[in-house]
Amino acid sequence: MFQASRYCALLGCMAVIYATPSEAHQLKVFATAIGQEIDGRAYFANGAAASGAHIIISDQAGKQLTQLQPDAAGQFHYHAPAAMDLRIIADSGDGHRAEWLITAAELSAPADTSSPMVFTAPTALPTPPVMANQLDPMLIAAIEEAVARRINPLRVELQHSIERLRLNDILAGIGYIVGVTGYFAWWRRRRDTSIK
Amino acid sequence: MFILIPRPTFIAVLFTALISSTAAAHFQELIPSNEIISTPNERALQFTLDFTHPMARGPAMPMAKPKHFGVLIGNRKVDLMAQLTPVQLNNQPAFTAQYTIKQPGDHLFFVEPAPYWEQAEGVMIIHYTKVIVSAYGEESGWDQPIGLPVEIIPLTRPYGLWTGHLMRGVVQYNGQPAPFATVEVEWRNDGSITAPADPFITQVIKTDANGVFAFTMPRAGWWGFAALIPVEQSLPNPDGTLVPVELGGLLWVRTRDL
Numbered sequence: 001m002f003q004a005s006r007y008c009a010l011l012g013c014m015a016v017i018y019a020t021p022s023e024a025h026q027l028k029v030f031a032t033a034i035g036q037e038i039d040g041r042a043y044f045a046n047g048a049a050a051s052g053a054h055i056i057i058s059d060q061a062g063k064q065l066t067q068l069q070p071d072a073a074g075q076f077h078y079h080a081p082a083a084m085d086l087r088i089i090a091d092s093g094d095g096h097r098a099e100w101l102i103t104a105a106e107l108s109a110p111a112d113t114s115s116p117m118v119f120t121a122p123t124a125l126p127t128p129p130v131m132a133n134q135l136d137p138m139l140i141a142a143i144e145e146a147v148a149r150r151i152n153p154l155r156v157e158l159q160h161s162i163e164r165l166r167l168n169d170i171l172a173g174i175g176y177i178v179g180v181t182g183y184f185a186w187w188r189r190r191r192d193t194s195i196k
Numbered sequence: 197m198f199i200l201i202p203r204p205t206f207i208a209v210l211f212t213a214l215i216s217s218t219a220a221a222h223f224q225e226l227i228p229s230n231e232i233i234s235t236p237n238e239r240a241l242q243f244t245l246d247f248t249h250p251m252a253r254g255p256a257m258p259m260a261k262p263k264h265f266g267v268l269i270g271n272r273k274v275d276l277m278a279q280l281t282p283v284q285l286n287n288q289p290a291f292t293a294q295y296t297i298k299q300p301g302d303h304l305f306f307v308e309p310a311p312y313w314e315q316a317e318g319v320m321i322i323h324y325t326k327v328i329v330s331a332y333g334e335e336s337g338w339d340q341p342i343g344l345p346v347e348i349i350p351l352t353r354p355y356g357l358w359t360g361h362l363m364r365g366v367v368q369y370n371g372q373p374a375p376f377a378t379v380e381v382e383w384r385n386d387g388s389i390t391a392p393a394d395p396f397i398t399q400v401i402k403t404d405a406n407g408v409f410a411f412t413m414p415r416a417g418w419w420g421f422a423a424l425i426p427v428e429q430s431l432p433n434p435d436g437t438l439v440p441v442e443l444g445g446l447l448w449v450r451t452r453d454l
Contacts, residue, residue, distance in 0.1 A: 030334075032298070032299075043334050046336060047334050
């Protein structure tokens, strides 16, 4: 009786141990669009990259447009042929699937200037109102999109350099203190020796 | 340089502090409209930031503009001060904020409020407060410290919690576990509960020798955990007199009925 219940408990324990990873490692996929450029990432619930998953991009009717292989970080890129609803499907081949929808509205909308990679500081310079009235809205949208795409890496780099600067400032400050102290010590010593 | 507190004032302050310690506790609130974002339709978050007595539903206290408000996503801190909008809540100054989730992963929102002068207790109160929003199923980062002076590091994943869930966490003061620290717990009352007696308003628990606390949340809604650390540090009150400081590390979690 005791033996049997212990055996059952052991079996239960093993079942839990084996069952946990499949539950815990839920496959997920996420994508954003800047203009018609789609960037995405396949990942597991614990944050690990799902680099081994296949990415299938299809239209709303289910017609497959392409199949991609994410990189080691689980990231992938796709240029949408037109502003249309797209289904982004990640498939790990073992029955796990995840899906994300990119809408036609997202693909045709001007670039989201509040990019995920940077501080939420004002980004775009205000366009002079007179100019804006004279220009084609399509052209303005295209310019905004192009500018946003070009400056995004700069904004990320700027943020990194700001963080680096903070360390530089501290080191420079310490150096400054050491320098001033040294100069003061030298000056005192020189004064002492000159008095003698 | 150092301003000495006159003895009668000190005694009065001490006395008031003793008297008022049994009343409802102050909690800095940082409450998002949702703690789990599963689809892009839910990604626009609205935050409420106010300083109040959550279980007693007030009275609220005036909240000055916070010193910091931001979010930690992975290892990247984003300043959200520009998102704060001053509002009146319960006839007191408070703030709201908007934030749109843009990527998967745990979002650790935090606020460092301006020090609040609590005249009745004779202390300046700073409640460093955080709340964690899960986005698109990538459950990574909820247990990382933001680096606040007093901070609760959850030992239970702080979202997807049922009513009756046991919440565990470790209280850290300057990055080190705080043994035998007081943690006050209040439920953010929606008006459906009237406490039968004062001790039901604020639950009081203490951390163990390793700074770990545990509390079972018996009702659905938002639960605030306030780890309180009295420190020797002094701050000038509005009159310029140096007074003691109560540092708090708050964590808000939401439970839902099973």
